[in-house]
Amino acid sequence: MNLAECYRILGLQSGASFDAIKASYRRLARRYHPDVNPADQQAKEKFIELTEAYKALLATIGSPELGQAVSQATDRVTVASTSGATRITRKPPAIQIANLSPLEQQLKATSYQQLQQMLKEQRFPRAIALVEGLAQRIPQDSEVKQWQAIAYQRWGRQLIQERQFDKARIYLKKALRTDPHNRSLWAEVERDFRHMEKLF
Numbered sequence: 001m002n003l004a005e006c007y008r009i010l011g012l013q014s015g016a017s018f019d020a021i022k023a024s025y026r027r028l029a030r031r032y033h034p035d036v037n038p039a040d041q042q043a044k045e046k047f048i049e050l051t052e053a054y055k056a057l058l059a060t061i062g063s064p065e066l067g068q069a070v071s072q073a074t075d076r077v078t079v080a081s082t083s084g085a086t087r088i089t090r091k092p093p094a095i096q097i098a099n100l101s102p103l104e105q106q107l108k109a110t111s112y113q114q115l116q117q118m119l120k121e122q123r124f125p126r127a128i129a130l131v132e133g134l135a136q137r138i139p140q141d142s143e144v145k146q147w148q149a150i151a152y153q154r155w156g157r158q159l160i161q162e163r164q165f166d167k168a169r170i171y172l173k174k175a176l177r178t179d180p181h182n183r184s185l186w187a188e189v190e191r192d193f194r195h196m197e198k199l200f
Helices: 003-009 018-032 039-063 064-074 101-118 124-137 142-161 164-177 181-197
Strands: 077-081 086-092
Touching: 003 039, 018 039, 018 181, 101 124, 101 142, 124 142, 142 164, 142 181, 164 181
Parallel strands: none
Antiparallel strands: 077 086
16 A cells, blocks of 8 residues: 555545644544444445554654554454454554653553443443543643543433433533544534433
């Protein structure tokens, strides 16, 4: 895959900036991600193609370390087809550790594992406390802000199920304020508000 093809796959003109490449990849990856399109083989193939193009561009325009970090971060989903059945294997995501001290890197990695477990077990107040503490410790980290917004959104969704609508609204709005540029989050919160209106 040549560079011109990589730019075309990401919907960009040749020579686009790093920020434009990153933004385009994130937008398209959310649209074609296998978790969003579980029964769509074409979407899975498109996601793999996007990921390969993204890795190739970053390996070319960035440092080898950046290309390796991106490779690890985007290789989270492996799609394999055996005897007509599609199987998706998730790898743990690489955590961005740029500009963090070794102590902060370790704290972030450990906190991520704990956060995932708490969200899985629906221990949302504890998850929020954990990620809010982490956001105070590493305020410049955009990934931690995303985790914080997700924790708020998931708790808001749970509160809707428990018919605590006023409290749910507070946490859903907090999620949007915490990560205002995350389109995927906006779509999820919008879906939650529509569901709440139906129940109300």
